[in-house]
Amino acid sequence: MRISFQSFSFSLNLSFLNMMWQASLSIFLPVLLPGALAATTYDMVKEFSGSTFFDGWNFYGKFDNLTNGDAIFVTSSVAKSSKLAYVDSTTNRAIIKVDNTTKVALSDKRNTVRISTQDEIGVGSVWIADMYHVPYGVWPAFWSQAPNWPTGGEIDTFEHWNMELHNEMTLHTNPGCQQVSPAQTSTVVNSTDCSFSSNSNAGCGVMGPNDSSYGAKFAAAQGGVFITEFAESGISVWFFNRTSIPTSISSNSSSFSIADLGTPVANWPTGGCAIDTFFKPQNLIFDITLCGDAAGNKAVFAQTCSGICYDDYVVGDGSNYNNAYFDVASVRVYSVAGTNTLVKGNSALTFRPSSWATLGVAALSTGAMILLQS
Template identity: 80%
Template sequence: MLSSLALLSVVLPSALAATTYDMVKEYSGSTFFNDWNFYGQFDNLTNGDAIFVTSSVASSSKLAYVDSTTNRAIIKVDNTSTVAFNDKRNTVRISSKDEFDIGSVWIADMYHVPFGCSVWPAFWSQAPNWPSGGEIDTFEHWNLELHNQMTLHTEPGCTQASPVQTATVVNSTDCSFQDNSNAGCGVMDSTDSSYGAKFAAAQGGVFVTEMAESGISVWFFPRSSVPASLSSNASSFSTADLGTPTANWPTAGCAIDTYFKAQNLIFDITLCGDAAGAASVFQQTCSGVCYTDYVVGNGSVYDNAYFDVASVRVYSVTGMNTIVRVSSALGFRAGCWVWGAAALSGAVVLFAL
């Protein structure tokens, strides 16, 4: 929660250079899932009490499907099965077959994001040879927290310096996976409709991630304030339409072309695990024991544990095509999640690896 984070940086917004982008890839409608790889095994990445199912199981169990009424993609945790003690619950992790290089923007239009005790969702991106090539967490939090957090994870040498952003709460400025037990350089959205029940009540919103040579930026727009050029699903747009980013990591502190390479986009929902399930973290917003009181037993506690995604659209700088590879293989990098406590006014900071 905001009250548990250190207020390290308050930045007065100013203008960033505007860039025009053209759409090069779209995930939407009946073909949404065509160009994603399903992980297809238990969560050996974050120690979650979850099984990331195959494409066929996801389809037959309706854990990943396109809703015939809304034409939007649903990615969810199994909320109908009864799980026995020592078993894990089925859920989904998908990674884009394509990678997207510097000079890209990806825009995710979501109506609902997963939340609830034991639930740990994320929409993020990662280079295949992490930590080389870096990681960008556009959307992530866990349990019943109220605010989205946005974070970079890189090799040593990348920091957040002189950001131009609307967010004022920064939990770390060193992005190195070797610093603060890989807490990364994270920024917390002050908008309490950026995560959880209030996000759903507001009919969601739009997340925009720009990976440019000048820096990495993330914007969040609640449904009621989505810019016209994004709400109309235009084939091109300018960042001048977006205003000041919610979070910003300029190249002055982090040479983007050094620390970031082409990224795979990822949606995943795990349960408990190294972040959401850590007792000191779980008990901040939830009661009981993460695994035994939630994962085990009736699945109805996961009725809100789903993404409802209208589209993900990827854009390249006008005149470029930043799609660098289409993988026919499974293509998942073996990473893991760890957790620890960073010395940030006593705050517990949890992080990706």
């Protein structure tokens, strides 16, 4: 009887341990999942480069009625004939620029470019933009948004304005998304509330500490790469100057691991912002506008520029915009290995809010620069 009892007891303990193990997995798996995703391997599913770079993009084709810029976003035919969007035959890189040769009369606007991908890119993706030059002295951006903004959110990978020195990375969402406990190298956070309805739609912005991530120093350093991960575990942005690009990226590999990149410059974990709730498939966008609600705000403009944005820069012969261009080697889209997150479409995004024109934006920008310079 004693032996039978011990055998039964041993069997019962094994069963109990097995139940405990399964329970522990169910409890801790969500905690482990972000770490697992952090080392995710991605495979390339789309590439924009070389002579076909502009295939698969839509040109906005109307004046800037989105951010009240003093700009006309031209059609593809005008962009081609005016050489505002073309592939340089010497470098085989895409140029996206502001018209810097036409004399603009008072009350007119200046031609420039806004393009968006026809395909949307879903959660479980990375996009990498390799750029040798970015516009400055204007309001440029490389970013993404869902077609029904603010539903579906917005991810600003590269953006700032005028003669600022640092790139700013920002999310804009419906109310309820916050940046909570980020794992990032930047210590300059302008706001943790991503809601478009808070802080005049300033979003939850993070300033890059590298002063060659924007402007003249970016160009002098031969540019670099911006990398955005759009994952269930969170959204992250990395920036690498030309000389510090990880080997798996610089070699244009068709596959790479996020573990190769180290800690991102900016990070918005899903703990404060449920990615599947606040974000939907995104269209990638390049645009350059002039003045507008943010860059043309008098207080913001005066931080880095003299005079009046429209009167002293837009009007006239255009030579103010000799540095207002993107020089892009490639944009590559990756999906989690074994998947394809591209959503085929022909979307021509027509909306981005124009609610930047507040002193709040100026105060945020000023505060960020003070912190960066201190």
